[in-house]
Amino acid sequence: MTGEREILNKxxxxxGHRCWASVAGVRVGLAALNKLGVKRSxxxxxxxxxxxxxxxGGMCFADGIQYxxxxxxxxxxxxxxxxxxxxxxxxxxxxxxxxxxxFTAKLQPQIAASAFMQKRSAGISADEIPEAEQLxxxxxxxxxxxxxxxxxxxxxxxxxxxxxxxxxxxxxxNCGELTALAYLRVVGxxxxxxxxxxxxx
Numbered sequence: 001m002t003g004e005r006e007i008l009n010k011x012x013x014x015x016g017h018r019c020w021a022s023v024a025g026v027r028v029g030l031a032a033l034n035k036l037g038v039k040r041s042x043x044x045x046x047x048x049x050x051x052x053x054x055x056x057g058g059m060c061f062a063d064g065i066q067y068x069x070x071x072x073x074x075x076x077x078x079x080x081x082x083x084x085x086x087x088x089x090x091x092x093x094x095x096x097x098x099x100x101x102x103f104t105a106k107l108q109p110q111i112a113a114s115a116f117m118q119k120r121s122a123g124i125s126a127d128e129i130p131e132a133e134q135l136x137x138x139x140x141x142x143x144x145x146x147x148x149x150x151x152x153x154x155x156x157x158x159x160x161x162x163x164x165x166x167x168x169x170x171x172x173x174n175c176g177e178l179t180a181l182a183y184l185r186v187v188g189x190x191x192x193x194x195x196x197x198x199x200x201x
Contacts, residue, residue, distance in 0.1 A: 004030060008142060011067035015060060017126040018134035020111050023141040024086055024103040024149075025064020031150050032090035033069060035099045041070035044077040044165065049089040053082035061086050061103070076165075091158045098158035102151045107144055111137065172196055 008026050015022045033039065038046060048071030052058045062080075065071065065088055071078035086103035111117055116137040119129050126134070141149070166182040174196035185197035194201065 005142075007068060008138075011064050012138070014067045015063040018131075018138050019060050019116070019126055020107075020114075020137045020141045021058050021060035021086070022064040023138050025061040025066075025088075026068045027064075027141070027146070027150055028061075028086070028088050028101045028103050029065045029068030029090075031146070031152050032088060032099055032101045035101070035152050035155065036090060036092055036097060038090075038092055040068070041075075041077065044075055045093060046071050046077060047091045047093055047160075047162075048078040049081050049091075050078060051081050051083040051085040051087035053080070053084045055084075058084070058086055061088075089158070091160070093160075093162050096158045096160060097155050099155050100153040102153075104149055104151050106148045107141060110140060114140070 004026075007030070008023065011026045012018050012022055046069060048065060048069055050062050050065055052061050062078075066073070066078065069078075069090060071090070087100060088102075089098055089100045091098040114137045115133040116126075116129055119133070120126060166180070168181045169178045170181060170184060170191065171177065172179050172184070172193040173190040174192045177193060179193040183194055184191040185194060185199050186192075187197050
């Protein structure tokens, strides 16, 4: 797991602090890649659906997923299905083969009782918690047996017709600001941005 530990370290650096949910995201992402037999997506060959929401501490899970799989919000090949769960579906777009992987509840009592989580619950910022306490929780989640912490579903067909990416930008004919082509709206003979169009979207 030496190579995978390097992935973990880089993912935590990307995330900005060491926390259990990011580690869970890395483990789930690696399990999904392994189950489908695919490599990290440098482009948009893969698509992900992460089940976290906006209003809970599990959002860190998505950063672990993004770094590990290459499915990123910046590339537009991941989306949220906000169920508040540590679940993730990975899809290989060329074949529509997909797998759903979940981080299980097995470690939750130990995670909740950790010094790190006790301090987080008291309002202490993650990066202000001593490194030893951060790493204690990272190692707990990273070293736990996969069969106890990761539930990997069966491969299934994901029903989706993928829309090609619309490339390019053009200045709005009204304000002159550079606007992605997919976001220009036609008003008379002019191609304008959404704010200049009076359209809602």
